Amino acid sequence: MPQLPAPTIAGLTYERRLGAGGYADVYLYQQALPARRVAVKVLRDSDLASGVVQRFRSEANAMALLEHPHIVPVYATGSTTDGRPYLVMMYYPRASLAERVKHERLGVAESLRIGIQLASAVEAAHRAGLLHRDIKPANVLTSQYGTPGLTDFGIAADISEADDDDTGVSVPWSPPEVLYVTAPASARSDVYSLAATVWHLLVGRSPFEQPGRDNSHYALMKRIRDLPVPDTGRPDVPASLERLLKAGMAKDPALRPASAMDFARSLQVIEQELRLPRTEIVVAEEVSSPQGPDAGGDETRMQGPHVLDAQGASGRTPPTEDLRTRRRTPAVRGVNAPEDATVHRVGTSLEHPEVDGEPASSGRRWVMWALLAAVAVVLAGGAWALSGGLRPEARPTATPSISEPPPDPGTSVGPAGVPVIKGVRDGSTVTFRWTYANPLPTDTFYYKLTENGQQRTVAEPWLTLTGQASGEQVCIWVKVHRASGADAARTHTKGCVA
Missing domain, CATH: 3.30.200.20 (Phosphorylase Kinase; domain 1)
Incomplete structure (x- = not known):
């Protein structure tokens, strides 16, 4: 054109x-x-x-x-x-993330930070009823201060033409249900693209792009649908981050983190695991507050950015699956309304009431004399106690703590789901991989090679077996083990490959 x-x-x-x-x-x-x-x-x-x-x-x-x-x-x-x-x-003057990763590989700490910041932005959009549908490094701009800014919300999906270079979705970072139109786009679709973007920042290319191979849209779509998510191949990427990225890009949307908020919190947990400064999750908080004498008391106003802890109870994610059926327009707070002003209810007097037309000080003077007498009795009792009377039992005074507990990922996601196992044979080598709902980076796995065989443990959601005879069926039994001790099921799930 x-x-x-x-x-x-x-x-x-x-x-x-x-x-x-x-x-x-x-x-x-x-x-x-x-x-x-x-x-x-x-x-x-x-x-x-x-x-x-x-x-x-x-x-x-x-x-x-x-x-x-x-x-x-x-x-x-x-x-x-x-x-x-x-x-x-x-105007964002610095290069987009797509341009930047062409020349350098981002460190793990920076990739985690950017991932949490982008997930915060996506969560804010989801709460407003808006899906992005085209999250990718090229749509993340960089301000003059180095902070990321997400752009192009939902525009390409309806405007671009099928024969254009940009077909409405960006294939390398899009989930299979969007590419093959097997399910409508949802919050979990954006989570997939978030995970693919973080993977791209670490590696310098999209997850299913293979250097020196056919990387056309058609070839990428087949890999996205059929192949397991590859490792980043970086020795400095912890296993917990590898697992989270694979869960975020699970083929089945139900096996991904349920929301951008859950994805951000899992990234925070990995930051804590690596002893990195925690990146805050920032979303807007809605509160009800009267705005003046004529206010009905149920108006909604938007406060400024609200910083959520990794497991803050106030940061629970509302349902965001069917976002296209609702739109919420946040009301704008008056420019002169202070952020934390105290508003008293209309009609409630803060002065002392008057009795029989006289000020309270004259009508209730006898109350003051009674109070003075009571004070005198208390002072006399205190003097008696100091002179040898009964001594109150010493009790320790609790010192208030201002430190925050470490984030517990188990409170922000549901229980681990039952594994879905898939096997791939390459000659005498068989590789099993499994996905499941609500994964956590601290999960480990029990597996057995026979139904009644010895149970063993593996830290990653895959296992490679060598020396398997061609033409014979190979099976594995797997169960998820949660660090909290709450296992997904009492029995192992079976998966086989011919």
Whole structure:
């Protein structure tokens, strides 16, 4: 498709072209009021159905309302003189993560931090009823301070054409149910793409891309559907992170972490395991508070970013599976309303009541005399105790603790599911891999090679057996063991391969 000239937009002065995607071009403009540099994404096709244009603007409005520190802010939306919709966004001057990993491999600590920050952004979007559907390194921009910003929420899914380079989903980071349309996109679909993005940051390529092999969309789709998630191959990546990434990219959506929040908390647990500073999970908190004398008391307002502990009870994730059927628009708090102001109920006096038209000080003077007498009795009793009377028993005074307990991943996910075992034979070598619901990085596994054989332990969700005769069936029995002692089942699950 030929490159179109940058459009003329009122109040904006064109500077240069920043890049292009499958369906839009991105330009750098100088905004007049307020004076700042902005990035403007303009759709290439002006012959769009009205419904598509409306959805483009609705998604832009939803993004603008999110106001998350790791979501690229949208300032405005409109149409060019030739009818092409555009978005005006915050300009991120540094390279996207896709460009950065072409030249360097991110460390484990930085990859964990970015993964938690992106999961926070995705969780905030899910709570607002918005799926991303195209999470990938190229859609993670970097601010001048080095912080990531997620962009392109749900736009490519409906706008791009089937024969374009970007077919509405980015194949290398998309889950099989989206690629093969076997189930609608869901929160767990975004979790898959989050895990694939973290894997990409560690390795420098997408999970199922194979150097020197056929990496067309068709070849990648088959690998995503049929092959187990490969290891990163990095010796500094802990086994717990390898397991979490594999769980996040499980073929069956039910076997993935249930939400972006669960994925973020599991990454926090790995940070703690590696003795790294914990990256905070930031989401917005909704509270009810009266806003003035005429308020009914049930208005909803959005507070600023709310930092969640790794197992904070206030950070429980609401259901996010069917996000397309609901949209919530957070109300905007008044600009003069203090963040933590105390609001008293209307009609409740803070002064002392008057009795029979007289001030309380005169009508209740006898109460004051009674109180003075009681104080005198107490003081006399105290003097008697000090002179040898009964001494109260000394009791230790508890010292309040301000330290936080370490995060317990077992409180943020459900019990471990029953393993689903798949085996692959390569000559005399057989490799079994298994997935299950609600995995934790601290899980280990019991296995047996015969039903009544000796039970052994393995730390990874796979096992390779060598020296197996060709043509003979090979079986394995597996059970998940949780560190807390709560095993998934009393019996082992059987899996076989011919």
